Amino acid sequence: MEYSxxxxxxxxxxxxxxxxxxxxxxxCALSLAIAPASAEALTTDKATARPNEDGGSGVIGAMNTRxxxxxxxxxxxEVSSITLSLPEGATFDGSTTRIxxxxxxxxxDVSGNAQANGASITVTFDEPIEAGSLIRLExxxxxFPAAGGDYVVSGTYDTSDGEMTLADSPAITIIxxxxxxxxxxxxxGQAWVSAWNSNPFLGMFLKPQLxxxxxxxxxxxxxxxxxxxxxxxxxxxxxxxxxxxxKISRHKLLRAIAVIYINILRGTPLFLQIYIMFFGLPMLGxxxxxxxxxxxxxxxxxxxxxxxxxxxxIQSIPVGQYEAxxxxxxxxxxxxxxxxxxxxxxxxxxxxxxxFITSYKDTSLLSSVGVMELMMFAKNLTTVTGNITPYMAxxxxxxxxxxxxxxxxxxxxxxxxxxxxxGGPRPRRGAGAAEPDEVEKPAEDTHSxxxxxxxxxxxxxxSAPFRSSTESLGGVADVR
Amino acid sequence: xxxxxxxxxxxxxxxxxxxxxxxxxAFASDRELTYHDFAEGEHPIVRIxxxxxxxxxxxxxxxxxxxxxxxxxxxxxxxxxxxKSTMLRCINLLERPTAxxxxxxxxxxxxxxxxxxxxxxxxxxxxxxxxxxxxxxxAKQNVMIGQTKVLKKSKAEADAEATKQLDAVGxxxxxxxxxxxxxxxxxxxVAIARAVAMHPNVLLFDEPTSALDPELVRGxxxxxxxxxxxxGMTMIVVTHEMGFARDVADRVVFMEGxxxxxxxxxxxxxxxxxxxxTAEFLGSIG
Numbered sequence: 001m002e003y004s005x006x007x008x009x010x011x012x013x014x015x016x017x018x019x020x021x022x023x024x025x026x027x028c029a030l031s032l033a034i035a036p037a038s039a040e041a042l043t044t045d046k047a048t049a050r051p052n053e054d055g056g057s058g059v060i061g062a063m064n065t066r067x068x069x070x071x072x073x074x075x076x077x078e079v080s081s082i083t084l085s086l087p088e089g090a091t092f093d094g095s096t097t098r099i100x101x102x103x104x105x106x107x108x109d110v111s112g113n114a115q116a117n118g119a120s121i122t123v124t125f126d127e128p129i130e131a132g133s134l135i136r137l138e139x140x141x142x143x144f145p146a147a148g149g150d151y152v153v154s155g156t157y158d159t160s161d162g163e164m165t166l167a168d169s170p171a172i173t174i175i176x177x178x179x180x181x182x183x184x185x186x187x188x189g190q191a192w193v194s195a196w197n198s199n200p201f202l203g204m205f206l207k208p209q210l211x212x213x214x215x216x217x218x219x220x221x222x223x224x225x226x227x228x229x230x231x232x233x234x235x236x237x238x239x240x241x242x243x244x245x246x247k248i249s250r251h252k253l254l255r256a257i258a259v260i261y262i263n264i265l266r267g268t269p270l271f272l273q274i275y276i277m278f279f280g281l282p283m284l285g286x287x288x289x290x291x292x293x294x295x296x297x298x299x300x301x302x303x304x305x306x307x308x309x310x311x312x313x314i315q316s317i318p319v320g321q322y323e324a325x326x327x328x329x330x331x332x333x334x335x336x337x338x339x340x341x342x343x344x345x346x347x348x349x350x351x352x353x354x355x356f357i358t359s360y361k362d363t364s365l366l367s368s369v370g371v372m373e374l375m376m377f378a379k380n381l382t383t384v385t386g387n388i389t390p391y392m393a394x395x396x397x398x399x400x401x402x403x404x405x406x407x408x409x410x411x412x413x414x415x416x417x418x419x420x421x422x423g424g425p426r427p428r429r430g431a432g433a434a435e436p437d438e439v440e441k442p443a444e445d446t447h448s449x450x451x452x453x454x455x456x457x458x459x460x461x462x463s464a465p466f467r468s469s470t471e472s473l474g475g476v477a478d479v480r
Numbered sequence: 481x482x483x484x485x486x487x488x489x490x491x492x493x494x495x496x497x498x499x500x501x502x503x504x505x506a507f508a509s510d511r512e513l514t515y516h517d518f519a520e521g522e523h524p525i526v527r528i529x530x531x532x533x534x535x536x537x538x539x540x541x542x543x544x545x546x547x548x549x550x551x552x553x554x555x556x557x558x559x560x561x562x563x564k565s566t567m568l569r570c571i572n573l574l575e576r577p578t579a580x581x582x583x584x585x586x587x588x589x590x591x592x593x594x595x596x597x598x599x600x601x602x603x604x605x606x607x608x609x610x611x612x613x614x615x616x617x618x619a620k621q622n623v624m625i626g627q628t629k630v631l632k633k634s635k636a637e638a639d640a641e642a643t644k645q646l647d648a649v650g651x652x653x654x655x656x657x658x659x660x661x662x663x664x665x666x667x668x669x670v671a672i673a674r675a676v677a678m679h680p681n682v683l684l685f686d687e688p689t690s691a692l693d694p695e696l697v698r699g700x701x702x703x704x705x706x707x708x709x710x711x712g713m714t715m716i717v718v719t720h721e722m723g724f725a726r727d728v729a730d731r732v733v734f735m736e737g738x739x740x741x742x743x744x745x746x747x748x749x750x751x752x753x754x755x756x757x758t759a760e761f762l763g764s765i766g
Contacts, residue, residue, distance in 0.1 A: 323574055324612035324671075328626035328678060329602030331595070338629055342616045 040167060041077030045070040045134070047153040047169030049144065062146035062177040062185055067092075067139045069153055069169060077159055078128035081112075082166070084137060084155040085120045089145030097121060098138040101129055108133070120155065128160070148176030180216050184209045207389045214381060214393035221377035222397045228291065228373065229360045232299035236359070237352075239299065240306025247311050258307065265304030271365050273301055278369040294366045294373075302359045309355065313348040314340060346416055350409045357402050364398075374398070523586055525550045525714050526571060526682055531580035533566055533738075540566045542738040543580070548682070553708045553715045555725040555746070558735035559761055564718040565609075567735070568684050571716070572604040573597050585681060602630050605675030609687040611667040613659040619646060619670045620655040623677045631678065638677075645673035649703045665696030669703050676707065683707070685717040697721070704728070722762075726750055734758045 049059045050066040059065050067086070073079050086092065097114045100107065112125040121139060129135060144151060150171040156163050177185075187193045187209045197203035246258035265273070277297050281288060288296070317340050325335040367375035374394050381390035524547035533541040541563045548554050556564045569575040571582060573589060582589050589600050613622050623642035627633040633641070646652050649669035651662075659667050668688055675683055685704065689697040701724050707713055708728050719725065725732050726746045733743040734755070742755040753759040 318610075318612075320608060320610050320612035321614065323606075324608060324614070326574065326598075327572055327601055327604070327606035327608075328674070329598050329600075329630040330626070331598050334629050338625060339614055343614075346616065 041074050041159045041161070041164060042071045042079050042082070042135075042157045042166060043074060044153075044167050044169045045072055047172060049172050049174070059144065059172065060175045060177050060181060061144045061148045063181060064141050064143060067142050067153070067172075069137045069139075071135050071157075071166070073129050073131050073133045073135065075131045077131050079125070079135070079157050079159055080128040081122060081124040081158040082135065082137070082155060083120055083122040083157065084139075084153055084166075086139075086142065086153065087144065087151035088119065089147070090119060090143060090151070092116070092121070092139055092142030097123070098140070099123060100136040100138075102134040102136070103130065103132060144172070144174040146177035146182060148174045150174070180212060183212050187212065203387075205388045206392055207387055210385060210387050210389040211393055214378070214390040215396075217381055218374055218377045218390065218393055218397055221372060221374035221394075224291065224371070224373045225360065225363045225397075226401070228294050228298055228363050228366070228371075229356070232295045232302065233356060233359065235295075235299040236302035236306055239303030240310055243303060243307035244310035244314065247307065248314060262304045262307050265301055266308070270297075270301050270362050271368070273297055274365055274369055290366075290369070290371045294363070294371045297366075298359055298363060301362075302355060305355050305358075306352065309348050309351045310344065313344040313351075316347060317343050350413045350416075353405055353409045353412070357405050360401060361398060524548055524583075525552075525585055526716070527581075527583040527586075528567070528571075529581040529583070531567065531570060531582065532578045533563070533570060533575060534578045540738050541570070541577075544735075544738070544740055546733065546740060546743075548714060548716060550714055551712045552730045553717065553728055554731050554733055555729035556716065556718045556733045556735060557720075557722075557725060557761070558741075562735045563738040564735050565686050568606075568686050568716060568718050571682070571684060572601050572606055574606075598630075602626075602678055603681045605678055605680035605683040607668070607671050607675050607683070607685045607688050609690050611659070611664070611671045611691070613667050613671055613674070615659045618656050618658055619651060619662065619673075622659070622670055623674045626674065626678050641677050642673070645677045646670070648676070648706075649673045650699070663696060664692045665699045668692065668700045672700070672703055672707070676711075676713070680713075682714045682716065685715065685719065687718050687720070689719065689721060722750070734761065736761070 047067065047069045050068070052060050052063040052065050069084055071082070097116075099110060099112075099114070101110045102108070110125055110127070110129065112123060112127075114121060114123045116122075121137075123137060150173050152171050153169040155166040157166055158164075193208050197207055243258045243261055246254045247262065249255055249258075274297050277293060278290075281293070321339055321343065322335060325339045330338065363371075363373055364375040366373055367379060370376070374397055378390040378394035382388060526546070526548040528544055528546040531541050531544040532539070544563070544567055546554075546567075556567070558564050566575055570577050571584070573592070577590050580590070584600065584604065587600075589597075592600065613619075614625065617625060620639070620642045623645055624635075624638040627638035627641060628635060631638075643652065643655065646655050649672055651666055651669055651673070654662060654666060654670075659670070662670065668691075672688075688704070689700050692700065701721060704715070704717070705724070705728050708715055717724075717729070729746045731743060732746045732749045734741050734749065734753075734757075736757050742749060742753065742758045744754075749758065750762060753762060
């Protein structure tokens with residue numbers, strides 16, 4: 001229970017506000033005077049609720065707010081006590097109620113006591129408040145119902161004539177509490193959460209309440225990440241195929257172009273490429289939307305890796321496949337599209353998926369140049385809250401995409417291995433062949449399709465995971 | 481002798497190798513060697529003239545001359561590295577000859593453009609040592625794809641032909657299996673069906689049973705035997721299967737060191753080899 005009195009600068013402010021309130025009160029009083037039910041001793045001037053801390057400009061239900069109610073004692077009346085009835089479902093802990101009484105522009109000391117009783121609070125004054133006084137009641141730490149809606153504050157008051165009914169206050173609009181807010185509120189009240197958070201590590205890295213709000217706050221960033229990589233990747237695949245074709249082309253110049261493109265992009269960090277594009281283009285007066293530029297950089301960067309994957313994939317198809325197609329009279333285009341590409345696609349799916357995972361994760365680098373993606377949101381939220389939990393939420397956002405894809409890579413690999421098992425004689429596996437679950441980036445600088453050495457090394461590099469049965473070649477040697 | 485098929489317009493033959501003239505010379509010179517009855521004026525379906533092939537500095541084929549007559553089954557024998565496979569691969573230009581001429585149905589094939597080579601290849605089927613089935617397609621699709629893509633047959637036609645050919649090699653019940661699900665012998669039989677379905681003029685077999693486990697060899701040889709005896713297909717077979725050569729071949733050609741050392745009817749070559757190298761080779765195999 002707190003009876004307060006403002007002084008100094010605050011007092012000045014309060015006085016100015018009081019004048020405004022008074023003006024308002026007079027306005028209300030005048031308007032009420034016209035109304036038939038105007039024979040009241042205490043008129044309600046206003047009732048407002050302060051926006052919640054995290055609620056932006058609105059007032060959210062089931063979250064702490066401060067209710068301010070103001071009324072004016074009419075001429076010739078005295079008010080000895082006021083009972084405010086809060087809207088049904090509203091709660092307050094009743095610990096802090098502040099009462100201010102203004103007479104004209106002068107703040108007057110009052111004494112009395114306040115009593116909370118369920119959803120109502122009764123303020124009893126030792127000395128009746130005289131006519132013309134403005135009474136302001138502030139009830140802190142009260143909560144409106146979670147459902148939201150328009151609420152009014154009603155109540156009763158005592159005058160010398162006995163108990164009178166207070167006119168309903170203007171409506172207060174309450175925003176419905178989101179499920180998220182209810183979860184946070186619920187978590188706030190849980191004993192295990194308090195215990196959890198009391199551990200310095202858990203409280204700093206995995207604070208449950210913050211984790212929940214982080215998910216909601218990071219969602220737009222996550223969607224942008226997905227959007228960037230999902231839009232960029234088809235372009236990357238197309239560009240990658242183009243440069244793969246250039247790299248296995250017969251023309252020296254085309255090969256050189258592909259080699260330069262691929263090697264420069266693979267030989268420099270994506271981070272650097274992002275800086276060059278994001279800071280270089282504006283200096284040339286070229287201003288592209290950040291998100292679009294992000295897509296472009298990601299697509300170009302990925303295309304270099306995909307070009308190598310496709311190139312190695314195409315060259316890993318045994319020469320016998322080309323020969324068999326040729327012996328049927330197929331031309332080069334028919335061979336590529338009916339025989340080689342379909343087999344290449346199956347072989348490169350695991351490697352391409354791995355590259356997709358890398359690209360998706362690498363969108364985080366775009367946060368350094370102001371793209372509002374997942375990392376950016378997490379960084380901002382961590383700065384605001386001083387807690388690492390938003391980063392953990394970001395990690396979970398990355399993992400919910402990458403973990404299933406990693407699983408897909410494994411399944412596809414084992415499927416291909418199974419379906420190709422026993423598929424005719426194949427080159428003997430080298431001593432240093434890769435583990436079955438390891439996806440290797442193919443070796444560089446193996447241009448020639450016709451060279452048997454290249455063929456073998458490319459096969460080792462790329463298709464080792466897919467080959468498990470190579471015994472049949474031994475049989476050939478025996479027959480010979 | 482099976483009748484020669486009607487072919488499309490012939491590509492002109494270089495003047496130096498006038499077809500009739502060449503055939504007449506061949507007729508005269510090969511008469512004894514081929515031990516083959518053919519009518520005067522009939523042309524060899526495959527005519528190899530002074531064929532040379534080098535890989536870098538290594539001479540693999542040195543001046544090979546060979547004629548194969550329509551409907552004939554020629555088995556090429558010889559030790560490893562004797563150039564048998566290279567000669568076979570030159571016939572459908574999987575290897576480009578370094579020098580010499582190859583005529584198929586009186587058409588010069590060396591020095592052809594890519595398009596002409598593709599046209600040639602549809603008429604010259606090939607069965608590979610390592611099968612080379614397309615692993616992403618089922619057995620039936622393997623047999624169909626050449627028909628639909630190259631011969632431009634309708635899907636229904638190709639399907640019917642594929643079913644027929646798979647039935648002929650005894651694999652009708654494996655039509656929807658993918659190559660990895662088939663045994664080596666079954667894969668090779670599908671490969672034979674794939675080649676035969678194109679109705680080529682000449683069918684080349686490049687060590688078709690060498691990659692197979694011994695117990696699977698017989699099934700493939702039976703299919704080839706059936707093909708040789710009942711279809712009248714011209715076949716050139718590179719193999720180490722002496723029994724097959726003796727039983728099925730119309731003519732056996734023995735190669736060593738990139739040259740044709742000896743050729744003749746199988747019984748004669750096997751029982752009375754004229755060349756000591758042939759005798760030595762047959763002795764080492766036997």
